[in-house]
Structures are given as C-alpha cells and as structure tokens.
Amino acid sequence: MNRGFTIEFINTNKSERNINLFTNEGLPDDVTVNVINTQNNYDILLNIALGEGFIGSGLMTNSDLVNCITIHDGSKLEIVSFEKMLIEKKILINGTSNFISLTVPPSSHLVLALLPILD
Numbered sequence: 001m002n003r004g005f006t007i008e009f010i011n012t013n014k015s016e017r018n019i020n021l022f023t024n025e026g027l028p029d030d031v032t033v034n035v036i037n038t039q040n041n042y043d044i045l046l047n048i049a050l051g052e053g054f055i056g057s058g059l060m061t062n063s064d065l066v067n068c069i070t071i072h073d074g075s076k077l078e079i080v081s082f083e084k085m086l087i088e089k090k091i092l093i094n095g096t097s098n099f100i101s102l103t104v105p106p107s108s109h110l111v112l113a114l115l116p117i118l119d
Contacts, residue, residue, distance in 0.1 A: 017103070057087065
C-alpha cells in the first residue's frame, strides 16, 4: 500500500460540499482537488486507492474550518474531531469500503494530508 498524500481542495461554490475522498462517486461540482508535491493528479491517486490502497498514521489540515472527518472502515463509521492534526490513528483507504469523507466549507481553500507511517 502507498503511504500518505497531500491534497488541496478548492471549493468555489457558495455552499459547503460533502466529499467521499477516493471513491468512484466523483467530486462535487465546483470542487477541485489538486495533488501537492507530486506529478500525480486526483485520478491517478483514485486508481492507486482502488488498486493497492493507502495506509497512514493520521491526518493533518491547514484549516480550522475542517475539524471533523468521517473515517469509513468497512461496515463501521468513526467520526473524528481534531484541530490541525490527528496522529497515531491508523487509516486505511481502499476506495470502496475504506475511505474518508469530509465537508469542504463554502468558498474555501484548504489542504489535507494523510500522514505516512514512518518505518
């Protein structure tokens, strides 16, 4: 499994948008997702999620506007609240039953990172 990624969300709509990250549902209108520090784009990361998946040790954001993320882990949900960084939380993303979802605030620009597991 790949370990970690950093992405930026840009919501140009005047209303909040709910996103199921790295699933086949696609992205909402007026929300752009850019991959930071790599040549990959969102579609490539989606294919990685659906193929080998991602595994991380936590989440980090640059925005106080997003402090709650839902972690879908198979058949169960876990709503996690945090400020800026959530560490020591194993997160798996496979694009089907394991993914994360969040609400992107209206007219916002934020960064979200899945922190890698360091060996």
